[in-house]
Amino acid sequence: MILKDKTGEGKLGDNKILEVKEICKSFHQPQSGILAVLNRVSFELGAGETTAVVGQSGSGKTTLLSLIAGLDNPDSGQVVLAGEDLCTMKENKLARYRAQKIGIVFQQFHLMPHLSARENISLPLEILKQDQIQRRTDAMLEKVGLGDRQHHLPGQLSGGECQRVAIARALIIKPALLLADEPTGNLDMETGEKVSKLLFDLVAGENKTLILVTHNLDLANRCNSILTLDRGRLV
Secondary structure (H helix, E strand, O other), X not given: OOOEOXXXXXXXXXXXXXXXXXXXXXXXXXXXXXXXXXXXXXXXEEOOOEEEEEOOOOOOHHHHHHHHOXXXXXXXXXXXXXXXXXXXXXXXXXXXXXXXXXXXXXXXXXXXXXXXXXXXXXXXXXXXXXOOHHHHHHHHHHHOOOHHHOOOOHHHOOHHHHXXXXXXXXXXXXXXXXXXXXXXXXXXXXXXXXHHHHHHHHHHHOOOEEEEEOOOHHHHOOOOEEEEEEOOEEO
8 A cells, every 4th residue: 555645645656765565463462362463554655754653552553663663573564664674684684774774762762861961862873883973963962952951861851851862862863764652642732742843843854754653633644644553454
């Protein structure tokens, strides 16, 4: 299935970044046996496209995100990112490819508590041993408005500031794909609005491809397209 935008028109040409092909995923539960979570899910995304994944709790949203992130393997099907099939990669290659190509923003921030805002942001570059780390970190701090808070630890920052650090950390590697799992779920309405505006402004400014899992339909409607999951199927 090729994603459609809200007018019903196809959005993809030859610039597709992500192909999810007929993926299925199930889990074994001791009491009830096999639980099918995803059933033949397929879609594609082009460069610069943004899509929201919505659905009731238990519909498979988080599982889908984990498979796309290469954090788990489907029972069958393919996840192809920038021409590479994540499902067939050896673990070492997958870990490095994931670190280079995928940025993730979590609801719970997942910052390193003993590192400053600056150190959290620059950490992916340090791990990948990239060049111009200081310059790139300075630029990203400026983009998320945290230049004056760069030396503060996460425990000294507000929830909104922590999520700004998390967004900066995810984007600093210039990923092919950005994944966001309920990025405003832990924030009050006013802070969530500011953080979501920052996220979409940065995604648009850097022409990033975004998949956003959310229960917030106002947030979902900011995306080019919306995928609705119902009991593991796209509807």
